[in-house]
Amino acid sequence: MKHVISAIVENQPGVLAHVAGMFAARGYNIDSLVVGRTEDPALSRMTIVVIGDEQVLEQVRKQLEKVINVVRVRDFMDADYIQRDMMLIRVHVTPEKRPEVLALVEMFRAKAVDICRNSMMVEIAGPEDKIEAFIDLVRPYGIHELARTGIIAMQRGKSKTGSETQNGKA
Amino acid sequence: MTQEQQGGQSADTSGFIGHTGAKIFHQMLLEEGVDIIFGYPGGSVLPIFDELYDTPIQFILTRHEQGACHMADGYARSTGKTGVVLATSGPGATNLVTGLATAMMDSIPMVAFTGQVKSHLIGNDAFQEADTTGITRPVCKHNYLCKDVNDLGRIIKEAFHIASSGRPGPVLVDIPVDITVAKAEKEPDFSMSLPGYKPRGGRGNERQVKLACEAINNAERPVLYVGGGVILSNGSEALRAIAQKGKLPTTTTLLGLGAFDETDPLSLKMLGMHGTAYANHAVQQSDCLVSVGARFDDRVTGDLTKFAPKAKIIHIDIDPASISKTVSVDIPLVGDAKCILEQMLPYIETKERPQWHGQIDEWKKKYPLAYKAEGNIKPQEVIDQLGKMTDHDAIIATGVGQHQMWAAQFYGWTKPRQIQTSGGLGTMGYGVPAAIGAQFGNPDKLVVDIDGDGSFSMTMVEIITAVRYDMPTKFIVLDNDYLGMVRQWQEMFYSRRYSGVAHPCPEFTMIARGYGAQAAKITDRSELADGLNEMINSDGPYVLHVCVEQEENVFPMVAAGKALDDMVMGELI
Known part of the structure; x- marks a missing residue:
């Protein structure tokens, strides 16, 4: 089962290596890992999708919290949250097929960002299943290239935290 | 390379401006109360060794860096102080790896300093270069690569704090040789701002403590299972008090040996793969197993699915990640072992449990540790x-x-x-x-x-x-x-x-x-x-x-x- 974990980490060299190394050393499977800045220049946010059962998720969370440069860890296990993945995909599109594909683009509220004679690059963002659905639909045309950011996630308004644990460090 | 004139060394840390990295290193070690360093010199730590020329700190030259690391470990385990190791870059650093991993697995406080090639050569495959922080990351509680002499004082202070607090462990500080000769332009930031590090020490949750004591008091076949955490927290006296007040049979892990006096009739000696039969039987028959500062290692539990099947499990540990890692715990208690044991003492009732103690005595008589002093020396x-x-x-x-x-x-x-x-x-x-x-x-x-x-x-x-x-x-x-x-x-x-x-x-x-x-x-x-x-x-x-x-x-x-x-x-x- 996939779980989304969000970790606020100190924006310092070696943090990514530390987190990635911990995952590798303990045999956890990472489905995706996204690192980006936050509103505070001293902190970055890592959004990690891990595969495993609840017990694995709990261990991942606790082990993440033990990494000295990890400030805060949150899993979205029981939380109502928004997740987004973004993709750039270059699809094989001959001029005759353009209207068809553009219709799909429209329907998915995606964007054609580059068109040349035999291909079209589409930008699409949304929850993972939407992205997957789009890929399925354009696959018959032929996919030249595809790049995805991986999931970022954030809890919906009101209570600031999901099952947040802060600094359970030893 | 111009060194500061070396004069009488003192623990004066009032000023760092104008001091070289090597001098700051020395000042900080004096400040931290270090009285002994185990190590081995080399090219990239020459400025540090020059600084140590007439230091009041005892420097012990070993014959191998691994020996230095284990000596610092033995020093730390036997005294409770933080062990200090110093080695050069490259092979000096890689030779520490076994010692660091040993200390990490057993939660031993240690700070290791390694030299590193000049900052601008890092990544160039320079002579005696190794990615020391990369290599040692999984075997250290934390590590640092110091890239600015103005950070060195802070890093060393943080290193000692992290190594010795919470669940202790080794921390490595990698110092490029140019940092040791560069002069500081700023006073170090000693604010200890470590937003990601707030170790759980101290007392446990009061409600959980009462819950745990209630479970122990109600148990018919309680067993205390004690690990190295009790020794690390200096909690042996508190443990003895609880065991004796509650008349609780007590077994220890390998690292917990000595935390409970084996001449005490309540002692079951060591449990596990080569533990006593009476300790292992007691754990398996127990209806309330109280783990204190131990982590349910596979050498202790045997087959996990058959481990202590009848027991309600109470787990006292300073590291939340140890709780329910392998064995699912009924009552977790996060905090310092000694503090929690002291918290528990007033709630523990004295109960005789003659049947349970009778059973244990029977096992002790039936399965004593034994050897036959015949033939060759055993x-x-x-x-x-x-x-x-x-x-x-x-x-x-x-x-x-x-x-x-x-x-x-x-x-x-x-x-x-x-x-x-x-x-x-x-x-x-x-x-x-x-x-x-x-x-x-x-x-x-x-x-x-x-x-x-x-x-x-x-x-x-x-x-x-x-x-x-x-x-x-x-x-x-x-x-x-x-x-x-x-x-x-x-x-x-x-x-x-x-x-x-x-x-x-x-x-x-x-x-x-x-x-x-x-x-x-x-x-x-x-x-x-x-x-x-x-x-x-x-x-x-x-x-x-x-x-x-x-x-x-x-x-x-x-x-x-x-x-x-x-x-x-x-x-x-």
Whole structure:
């Protein structure tokens, strides 16, 4: 089962290596890992999708919290949250097929960002299943290239935290 | 390279501006109260060694960086202080890895300093360059690469804090050589702003404490299962108070040996793969198992699915990640072992539980640890006699293998910080340097390394370190000409196909004398008492080479993957 974990980490060299190394050393499977800045220049946010059962998720969370440069860890296990993945995909599109594909683009509220004679690059963002659905639909045309950011996630308004644990460090 | 004029060193840390990195290093070590450094010099730490030229800190030159690391470890375990190691870049740093991993697995406070090539050469495959922080990251609690001399003071302060607080562990600080000669332009930031590090120490949740005590009071067959955490938190006295007040049978892990006096009638001695049968049976029959500062290691639990099946499990640990990692816990208590035990004491009721104690006494009578003092000298009797002759009071180090388990079973542990042994990582070669490190921390105490011929051979070069610095450490080599523990497994599980375990030994006494130590070799039982006596009463370092029964096995034994009470007992138990 996939779980989304969000970790606020100190924006310092070696943090990514530390987190990635911990995952590798303990045999956890990472489905995706996204690192980006936050509103505070001293902190970055890592959004990690891990595969495993609840017990694995709990261990991942606790082990993440033990990494000295990890400030805060949150899993979205029981939380109502928004997740987004973004993709750039270059699809094989001959001029005759353009209207068809553009219709799909429209329907998915995606964007054609580059068109040349035999291909079209589409930008699409949304929850993972939407992205997957789009890929399925354009696959018959032929996919030249595809790049995805991986999931970022954030809890919906009101209570600031999901099952947040802060600094359970030893 | 211009060095600051070296004058009288003092712990004056009022000013860092204008000081070189090397001087700041020295100032910070004095500030942290470091009185001994174990290490080995090299090109990229030359400025640091120059600074140490007339330092009041004792510098111990070992013969190998691994030896330095284990000495710092033995020093830390036996004194409770943070061990300090210093090595050069590249091979100096990589030679520390085993020692760091050993300390990490057993939660030993240590700070390791390594030199690094000049900052601008990092990544260029420079001479004696290694990605030290990359290599040591998984075997350290934390590590730093200092890239600015203005950060060095802060980093060293943080390193000592992280190493010794919460669940302790090794922290490594990698310092490029140009940083050690650069001069600071700013005072270091000592605010200790570590937003990601707030160790759980101190007291446990009061409600959970009451809940735990209630469970213990209501239990008919309670058992305390005690690990190294109790020793690390100096909680032995609190443990004794609880055990005696509640009349709670108490067993310890290998690292917990000495946390509870084995001469106390409540003691079940060690549990686990080579634990006593009565400890293992008690755990399996228990209806309330209280783990204090232990982590349900696979060598303790045996088959997890069959572990303590009837017990409500209470787990006291400083590390939340240890809770429910392998065994699902009913009542977790996060905090410092000593604090929580003290919190619990008033709630613990005195209960007789005659049936439970009767059952345990029966097991103790039925399955005592045993050996037969016949034929060749038995390794167990050497340890048994040593324990009696030293009043169970010596500091003991061990290597890893059969001799380690016999030491655990037969010495008779009475005091915390008495055993120096690599439990988690199982590092052969740990014994010799760890014993010497413990001796440096306890110069007036009797320190004995009980070693096997395999482990001893790995690090015996450090005997010369004991000789050089007048450390009267004793070394007993139980020599069976085999890598005994592996041989035992091959005998039991691989139809006696002894593969790669024959281990013919040199004349250890000649080697020892070559290093300048006293030495004797004994092969017959009639020489044993006198041999031990002479060793104990000798002035300086002493190697006692004891030729023992070659194919003796460690029993009881829980084979890998078996339930804890599914033990191979041997013929004598």
